[in-house]
Amino acid sequence: MGGVAAGGRGAVARWAVVAALVGALVALPSLIGALPAADEPVGAVELRAAVLASADVGFSGYAESAGGLALPVTEQLGSVADLFSDRTTMRVWWRGPADNRVDVVTAGGETGIRRDATGTWTWEYERATATRAVLGPLALPAPPDLLPSALGRRLLSEATEREVTRIGARRVAGRNALGLRLVPGQPASSVSHVDVWVDGGTGLPLQVQLFADAADRAAMDTRFLDLDLGTPAAATTAFAPPPGARVRSAQEAEVLLEAGRRIRTVPFPAQLAGLPRRTLQGVPPGIGLYGRGVTLLTVAPLPRRLASGLRTTLAQAPGAVVDGSSVRVAAGPVGLMVVDVPGQGPYVLTGTVTVDALATAAAEVPDLRPAP
Amino acid sequence: MILVELRKTFRRPRTWATIAVLNALPVLVAVLLVLTDLAPRPGEGPPFLSAVLSNGTLYPLAALAIVLPLFLPIAVAVVAGDAIAGEAQAGTLRYLLARPAGRTRLLVAKLVAVLAFVLVTVLVVAAVGYVIGTTLFEAQPVAGGTSVSGTSLTPEEVAWRTLLAIGYVAVSMLGVAAFALFFSTLTDSPLGATMGALAVLVASSLLFTLDAASPLAPYLPTRYWLSFVDLFREPILWRDVTRGLALQGVYVGALLSAAWASFTTKDITS
Structure with a gap:
């Protein structure tokens, strides 16, 4: 066939240009990911104290927790089991322990939990329902407990000085994170160690990884993907049930207390x-x-x-x-x-x-x- | 040359037949919803469909969500896959290139025609959705709507967020168009090019549901398609939207340059 033919050398040059362009684009994320983290000379005890004092640090961010815990429980506790086995994506605005908002984001909806001084509002887009819960002494684990900041503080709160050591630094959510390893001292413990990666400036835990005995993969890994320091606006964490929504009050705490009395x-x-x-x-x-x-x-x-x-x-x-x-x-x-x-x-x-x-x-x- | 290609695309009855078929499904869904008054529970079915019974102005979004997973990509892949391979199959490609215009210009003209088709298709689906939504369902021009986060949105906010979402869906479809156009330069069979692009999308959707493939997820072309829902959160969650735009940009850039390299260096035999 005669056809319209193109030159061989031009072909090589053109494909080389394309290959170089694609190569550069593919390499970009790994180059950004390879940015080195700078360690700081902070002691383990000092870093733990900074973590415990970080509850009032205001921030907003985007966090993801991945649990590898397939809890064999019955249906009544299904929501709690999902929390520890699934990947949970959360947006968070934190003005303080008694004024914050955590939205669990799914592909087609979300569940938002807004904490105020006397309780929580839970907005479920999927059900168009707003649920008011008054603070009680007992509560089942909820998504806000999985935030690296909240989980890190909780896990380190009862650690002794001998249980914590420093383990270098890494980059989490684009920030320098100083490593703190907690190895529980009790022989009965099934947790081999917990790694908490802490923002050096504020003491905010940015990533928490919990490792079970004889496991090299974290049984629970929760981390910020984006983090902005600075107290978010009060309007962002406030909530009023939108028109047309179903409003109800939570029964869960009552059920728990009733079960406790029985x-x-x-x-x-x-x-x-x-x-x-x-x-x-x-x-x-x-x-x-x-x-x-x-x-x-x-x-x-x-x-x-x-x-x-x-x-x-x-x-x-x-x-x-x-x-x-x-x-x-x-x-x-x-x-x-x-x-x-x-x-x-x-x-x-x-x-x-x-x-x-x-x-x-x-x-x-x-x-x-x-x-x- | 661009004008020629545009005219060719939009004078074809096939183009408008594709768009009409694409609109049939949302129309059918709307009629069924009105007749039965049975909206899917929120969180089930396509996004926003549950909300349209009380607010018809959301139907353009529901219509886009209905055609987004399958129909829209198929339509785009058919038209883009036909761009070069169709001319080759019909035996007209060599005559097109006999003009002094050059291959790069022909490719650009084809590209512009495909882009125009994507935009027109998305806009028509949204417009038909709006007309159906406001005539069949109860419209709430004053009350606005409720965001996914449970806050109230003014009608202006609903309107401009809907426009953003339409734009976002159009950009998402550009990636499909780029795949099909690239395959179209490799083969003389338009069907092969279309199927190639669809195979990429099916593989991408499948890998996205697989936990084991999660390291690949951020690079899958369909990964951020549904992120237009994020535009209806309060405050807007830009993270996935910007990533979706950047990812489509990378795919479009890489595939179009590959299409250019392939088309400008290949031997045209038909």
Whole structure:
């Protein structure tokens, strides 16, 4: 065929131009990502103190948390389980602990939680519903608890000076972040370490990674992707239900308190699996709380109808240990155990402790000792 | 030459038939909604569809959201895939190039015609959506609307955010057009070029749903398509919108230069 032909040397030159252009565009993100982080000579104890003092630092930002915790729980706690297993994207405006707004952003909607002095407004676009909740002593985990700033402060709040060390620096959300590693001192702990990456100037945690025993991938990783320091406008965090929205008040706290009142009070020892007992305001006396910092253990009697469902779910989870009347399983750093001693009623033990520690603890609760 | 190509594109009955078919689905959905009064629950179905029963001015957005995942890309891929390969298949390409205009100018003319088609298509879908929305549904010209974040929006805010969203969807479609145009310079079969572009989009949508592919996600051409919803948050979440625009810019730039390199150096045999 005759056709209209083009020269060979021109072809090479033209494709070279295209290749160079594409190469430059592809390399750009990794070049920006490779910007070095500058470390600062700040001690671990000093850095931890800066983190704990950062609750009043105003900022607005965009954060993403990715949980690898597939909690084997029943449907009642589905929203809590999703929080720890899914990728959650959040926009946040923080004026202070009692005045902030966290929007969980999804592709086609969002759920916004606005905190004020007396409670929270939760706006669900998907349901066109605004829910008012009054502050109570007890609350289930919610998306704002997953913010690196909130989670970092919480996890470091009960750490001792000997548990924290410095681990260099990295760049998070385009800022210099100083590393702080928390290695829990309790042998029962299922958490091997927690890395908190802290903004040097403000003490704000920018990224928190929680590692389970024998895991090189974080079981929980939450970080800011964008962060602007500076207190956001009050109008941004304020909320009034829009016209046409359904307005209701939250029942969750009531349900929790009611459940707490129904729990029968049982005697708990002062120590379980080497962890000392602790008290927390608002927790019903029928629930035993043990441990400190990132190593926590909860023991509570369980209504029988709840127990059988939970038992079945746990027994089906991968790696579950069924041992006579008890089932125990580890989901990342979270251990769960249901014990049903005939004549005593079922108990649940859960927390960030190893499965072996759960078994030890179960054997130490007087009610749960197998009858001789 | 640009004018010639534009005239050619918009004088073809096929172009208008494509646009008409594209509008059929949103019209059908609107009629069904009015007849049954059954809007999908918010958060289910295409974005904004649940809100149109109470505010018809949002229907242009719902219409775009309905055609965005599949119909709109198909229409754009068909027209852009036809640009060069169609001439080659019809045997007219060599005559076009016999004019002293040159290949680069022909490519630019084809490109402009495709861009014009994308813009006109998106605008027609939005306009038809507006007409249907305001005639079939209850319009709320005074009350404005509610943002995704639960704040009130004035009618002016709804209007200019809708315009931004229309522009954003048009830019998102440019990436599809660039893929199809590039493939169109590689092959003599317009069907092959169209299918190539659609295969890229299907692969991209599939990888986006896969957690294991999340490191690739920011580079997928369809990754930020739905981000026009972010324009209706309060304050507007610009992060994904700007990323979407930049990503489409990179794809369009890279693919068009590849199309140029391919077209200006290939042997025209038909």
